[in-house]
Amino acid sequence: MVHIEIDPKSGFCFGVINAIEKAEETLALEKSLYSLGDIVHNEQEMARLKDKGLYAIRHDELATIRGSKILFRAHGEPPSTYELARKYDIEVIDASCPVVLVLQKKIKTAYTENPSAQIVIYGKKGHAEVNGLVGQTDGNCIVIETKDELTNIDFTKDIILFSQTTKSVDGFNDLVKTIEEKLLPPAKLTYHDTICRQVANRIPNIHTFATKFDVVLFVSGIKSSNGKVLFQECKTVNKRSYFISTINDITDSMLKDAQSIGICGATSTPKWLMENVAQELNKRLNQ
Numbered sequence: 001m002v003h004i005e006i007d008p009k010s011g012f013c014f015g016v017i018n019a020i021e022k023a024e025e026t027l028a029l030e031k032s033l034y035s036l037g038d039i040v041h042n043e044q045e046m047a048r049l050k051d052k053g054l055y056a057i058r059h060d061e062l063a064t065i066r067g068s069k070i071l072f073r074a075h076g077e078p079p080s081t082y083e084l085a086r087k088y089d090i091e092v093i094d095a096s097c098p099v100v101l102v103l104q105k106k107i108k109t110a111y112t113e114n115p116s117a118q119i120v121i122y123g124k125k126g127h128a129e130v131n132g133l134v135g136q137t138d139g140n141c142i143v144i145e146t147k148d149e150l151t152n153i154d155f156t157k158d159i160i161l162f163s164q165t166t167k168s169v170d171g172f173n174d175l176v177k178t179i180e181e182k183l184l185p186p187a188k189l190t191y192h193d194t195i196c197r198q199v200a201n202r203i204p205n206i207h208t209f210a211t212k213f214d215v216v217l218f219v220s221g222i223k224s225s226n227g228k229v230l231f232q233e234c235k236t237v238n239k240r241s242y243f244i245s246t247i248n249d250i251t252d253s254m255l256k257d258a259q260s261i262g263i264c265g266a267t268s269t270p271k272w273l274m275e276n277v278a279q280e281l282n283k284r285l286n287q
Ligand code: SF4
Pocket: 013, 014, 015, 016, 074, 075, 097, 098, 099, 100, 165, 166, 196, 197, 198, 199
């Protein structure tokens, strides 16, 4: 009998669970609902929600859904999106993650209370969450993705540094160190580690989990950037780690001679998908 186990710490974070629950609550009462972008970067989960009546639209399509309802996903939105919704008489179901809302508020306060300081955000330019953060400063902040982009900062002026919730703790600490080295007194650096531990703790957790099995099946959508990172982490501790998106991706060679198989996934991987994989493995190997 092959031992098959699902990682209890893999799958959606509470921000995404909350957004999906809000969508499903509305869809239980109404035929359809719009969401601004995909609620989660997983094709199967989006297909499941679409079957229930959820349609993801882009910002430039807001004008076409006047008078209807829209769900703002966990990433949060800038103030300009709320204004657009008001303008087009669209009712907002706000599923912005509470952790992101706190960060947005901190950035807004730092910006309004320190007009001469530079607000710097360690994050990915154009990412939905970062757009929401940048909006708190009316666009008057600097987004830094790598240390190479520090050339955009004036080191003779005060700096207030924040992080996108999903960035790496090591990368943030490294950035703080580099800025401190470059800073020209009396300019000061104030930094806020605003990285969400729901994501940051996944790497040590997945290392512990992946070492316990002969084979690891990592379940994720191919578009998930968190999925790519966590899969690489699995591979560093267990060479027989395989990336799959559906049960159709499982091959016999992946499972050859395995006495134990661990199933884990990204923050965007639905639990039901990992359960499907476990069922399929039990059918193939234990019946
Ligand atoms: S990763 Fe953290 S901040 Fe982002 S949605 Fe999930 S719980 Fe919220």
